[in-house]
Amino acid sequence: MINVAIVGASGYTGLELIKILINHPKFNITYIANSTGNTTVSTLHPSLDGVIDMPVEKVDVGQLAKVADIAFLALPHKTSMSFAKELIALNIKVVDLSADYRLKLETYEEYYCLHEDKENLKHSVYGLPEFYEDQIKNARLVANPGCYPTATLLALLPFVPYLDSKSNIFIDAKSGLSGAGKKLSDMTTFVNVSENMFAYNPFKHRHSPEINEKVLELTDIDANINFVPSLIPVTRGMLVSIFVTLEDICDAKQVLKEFYKDDEFVRVKETPVNIKDTSGTNFCDIFVEQNGNALFISSSIDNLLRGASSQAVVNANLMCGFEANCGISKIAYVP
Secondary structure (H helix, E strand, C coil): CEEEEEECCCCHHHHHHHHHHHCCCCEEEEEEEECCCCEEHHHHCHHHCCCCCCEEEECCHHHHHHHCCEEEECCCCCHHHHHHHHHHHCCCEEEECCCCCCCCHHHHHHHCCCCCCHHHHCCCEECCHHHHHHHHHCCCEEECCCHHHHHHHHHHHHHHHHECCCCCEEEEEEECHHHHCCCCCHHHCHHHHCCCCEECCCCCCCHHHHHHHHHHHHHCCCCCEEEEEEECCCCCCEEEEEEEEECCCCCHHHHHHHHCCCCCCEEECCCCCCCCCCCCCCCEEEEEEEECCEEEEEEEECCCCCCCHHHHHHHHHHHCCCCCCCCCCCCCCCC
């Protein structure tokens, strides 16, 4: 058994990590922490009463290093990098769910803040297993992708080599409210969200440069990407619709099937995808429809799982020499 720590237990992704790792056959939770401590898991998350009642500590890197071999950091950006730096120095492997290690230095500092751990940033591995599996297996620090980039990149990347380089890529991405986190804002109040739907930060969302960087890194093509996210009045789930123009006409359905034929957690669908079928799982469902050189690509993920916590556990599995699917649920929350 590998001993694991969860730092940032109070939020939704922290809760999902606990739920996955409770029943994991290879990982043993030995340390759970947040910024304040002095509570228990079942107090933070009453749904886990009678399931797990570990204490939640005020995070202490030295104490964590004594009891764990790998740490999940479910923390906000900037906060995360300070702990990751100390943990790596103590030879603890880290899966970071924040944005702190996902981007190149210049891009990160443009969209977030000054980076305090440039040395480890250079050695971090982007945690999208379908594309970086070999690097993840040898990594000490994995930067777990954002939810929007995960759903977008998995749908878009198979077709980038076929696209008309002069045409724009339009990405319409809709997320459940849990993607905004627990902290309340005017935008996320019940009155504003219920029976409502709206775009936010069109073309300016922080996940846009993440998508751009990874497309360029993986394909060597500097694509014209226009990303528009929207909030929808559901708790969890993400539906991404991508509209592109082909330069080289291909059989899009066959391209997609061939591209992901060996990837367990990507399902190529014959009918348009929906968020219910992936809710509660690590699957990404993808559908494509073609009209001459016009292409519609749609993907669905659970934003809290494939977009965060279950993908983080897949990355930890690979880092520790286990099968990617170890302890990962395939059963959707249906109905």
